[in-house]
Amino acid sequence: xxxxxxxxxxxxxxxxxxxxxxxxxxxxxxxxxxxxxxxxxxxxxxxxxxxxxxxxxxxxxxxxxxxxxxxxxxxxxxxxxxxxxxxxxxxxxxxxxxxxxxxxxxxxxxxxxxxxxxxxxxxxxxxxxxxxxxxxxxxxxxxxxxxxxxxxxxxxxxxxxxxxxxxxxxxxxxxxxxxxxxxxxxxxxxxxxxxxxxxxxxxxxxxxxxxxxxxxxxxxxxxxxxxxxxxxxxxxxxxxxxxxxxxxxxxxxxxxxxxxxxxxxxxxxxxxxxxxxxxxxxxxxxxxxxxxxxxxxxxxxxxxxxxxxxxxxxxxxxxxxxxxxxxxxxxxxxxxxxxxxxxxxxxxxxxxxxxxxxxxxxxxxxxxxxxxxxxxxxxxxxxxxxxxxxxxxxxxxxxxxxxxxxxxxxxxxxxxxxxxxxxxxxxxxxxxxxxxxxxxxxxxxxxxxxxxxxxxxxxxxxxxxxxxxxxxxxxxxxxxxxxxxxxxxxxxxxxxxxxxxxxxxxxxxxxxxxxxxxxxxxxxxxxxxxxxxxxxxx
Numbered sequence: 001x002x003x004x005x006x007x008x009x010x011x012x013x014x015x016x017x018x019x020x021x022x023x024x025x026x027x028x029x030x031x032x033x034x035x036x037x038x039x040x041x042x043x044x045x046x047x048x049x050x051x052x053x054x055x056x057x058x059x060x061x062x063x064x065x066x067x068x069x070x071x072x073x074x075x076x077x078x079x080x081x082x083x084x085x086x087x088x089x090x091x092x093x094x095x096x097x098x099x100x101x102x103x104x105x106x107x108x109x110x111x112x113x114x115x116x117x118x119x120x121x122x123x124x125x126x127x128x129x130x131x132x133x134x135x136x137x138x139x140x141x142x143x144x145x146x147x148x149x150x151x152x153x154x155x156x157x158x159x160x161x162x163x164x165x166x167x168x169x170x171x172x173x174x175x176x177x178x179x180x181x182x183x184x185x186x187x188x189x190x191x192x193x194x195x196x197x198x199x200x201x202x203x204x205x206x207x208x209x210x211x212x213x214x215x216x217x218x219x220x221x222x223x224x225x226x227x228x229x230x231x232x233x234x235x236x237x238x239x240x241x242x243x244x245x246x247x248x249x250x251x252x253x254x255x256x257x258x259x260x261x262x263x264x265x266x267x268x269x270x271x272x273x274x275x276x277x278x279x280x281x282x283x284x285x286x287x288x289x290x291x292x293x294x295x296x297x298x299x300x301x302x303x304x305x306x307x308x309x310x311x312x313x314x315x316x317x318x319x320x321x322x323x324x325x326x327x328x329x330x331x332x333x334x335x336x337x338x339x340x341x342x343x344x345x346x347x348x349x350x351x352x353x354x355x356x357x358x359x360x361x362x363x364x365x366x367x368x369x370x371x372x373x374x375x376x377x378x379x380x381x382x383x384x385x386x387x388x389x390x391x392x393x394x395x396x397x398x399x400x401x402x403x404x405x406x407x408x409x410x411x412x413x414x415x416x417x418x419x420x421x422x423x424x425x426x427x428x429x430x431x432x433x434x435x436x437x438x439x440x441x442x443x444x445x446x447x448x449x450x451x452x453x454x455x456x457x458x459x460x461x462x463x464x465x466x467x468x469x470x471x472x473x474x475x476x477x478x479x480x481x482x483x484x485x486x487x488x489x490x491x492x493x494x495x496x497x498x499x500x501x502x503x504x505x506x507x508x509x510x511x512x513x514x515x516x517x518x519x520x521x522x523x524x525x526x527x528x529x530x531x532x533x534x535x536x537x538x
Contacts, residue, residue, distance in 0.1 A: 037088075042450065047094055058368075104163075124157040179227045236258065260343070277395060332533060353405065358399060366396065405431040407432065474490065485537065496528065508521070516532045
């Protein structure tokens with residue numbers, strides 16, 4: 001199970017590196033930057049979708065699963081990426097989007113031709129009810145999850161954009177086609193699959209069930225048997241609805257389903273009543289309890305994915321850290337807390353140099369379909385534009401999607417043309433060329449953490465024990481394995497935290513890691529500077 005020891009780096013291809021000056025990142029650009037990723041020390045790249053797509057949702061609306069979007073390159077480019085990454089002992093994990101397709105996929109084009117078409121049952125169609133939608137299921141991108149098709153006088157289901165019709169997983173032909181497609185890529189030598197909103201494929205829309213439908217795990221076990229179960233690969237499912245109990249069904253050692261899942265319970269703690277657009281201050285005690293729950297309850301019968309950022313969430317240093325006065329300290333602090341927990345860590349591009357959210361002033365600057373739809377719906381409800389823009393600046397998905405900041409030159413070395421999405425203006429101060437020349441930079445903290453994980457089994461296999469559970473500003477935990485001990489203590493606040501007392505004292509102890517260059521510490525009574533993080537070995 002190589003993936004238990006791996007560190008994964010997510011690339012959002014549109015924003016990573018452009019090689020041909022059209023302003024859009026591409027596969028040859030990724031190949032150009034493999035040595036940088038090798039220097040960082042990562043083991044696998046999770047590659048967001050590069051399949052053929054009209055880009056209604058930036059590639060998560062696929063029109064051909066077995067073709068590369070021309071803006072990213074060719075199939076030969078993709079094969080070259082797999083080959084070149086392999087030479088550096090880096091595996092390519094592709095994004096698999098099989099809850100839905102694009103409405104421009106040949107299956108849906110055929111399905112729309114009429115109720116007698118052989119592909120009609122590849123999607124989910126229902127007759128109108130009282131002249132309207134079949135039921136009140138809503139789309140994640142605002143509005144109804146049902147779109148009307150005038151030709152057939154029926155509605156089709158789309159849990160996301162109306163240009164992303166949901167596949168009918170109850171149809172065995174759909175499942176067979178998908179497994180064949182997966183094997184097409186597995187035969188090319190990819191190292192695994194990240195499965196987009198995989199908890200939705202067992203939906204039963206007539207009963208109002210979207211996530212965790214009764215046939216979900218049956219489908220996954222069939223998928224395992226017919227495709228990736230035959231290969232030594234990593235599989236990770238995106239599951240916004242998972243609990244630890246459900247996670248064990250996905251990733252239990254004898255379940256023959258997935259290697260691990262992404263759970264998002266910790267990422268929703270600053271939402272008001274489940275509405276991502278209405279934020280509240282983070283309660284650190286709740287964050288610690290949620291993360292500790294997942295660390296402990298999965299035990300050895302499941303596996304954690306560890307992450308703070310991805311293409312759907314804002315930058316953690318801006319969200320829960322301090323991206324101005326304590327940007328470097330808080331970025332390092334969050335890195336240490338994550339990478340020394342039990343599970344497989346994921347780094348989102350730019351996280352390793354402390355890239356920040358990018359503030360916008362008007363909706364015209366926004367690319368993301370989710371944010372644009374929210375804004376339009378909000379204006380229709382009479383909500384003020386300033387409030388909506390403020391919400392987008394805090395939590396909108398474009399925050400994570402601004403182009404990678406490589407150097408301080410025009411367009412930051414990302415492209416020689418006009419970038420598809422505006423660069424964060426701070427690229428002149430925050431960029432890779434700059435951090436590589438700073439021995440104490442955030443980049444080298446990540447490099448150090450990755451190297452430590454690879455040489456110390458306690459990080460991969462050790463037990464987890466939360467310390468100071470009710471402390472309002474201190475996040476501390478202990479890892480133990482075969483008589484060895486690792487203690488992590490972090491002050492997640494902008495104020496000094498005085499007289500922190502752990503339940504035990506090791507005397508004056510050498511510090512393994514400190515983002516304030518601390519050399520020794522007495523764990524019985526210490527004071528921590530803002531966002532100070534200390535790691536000691538027991």
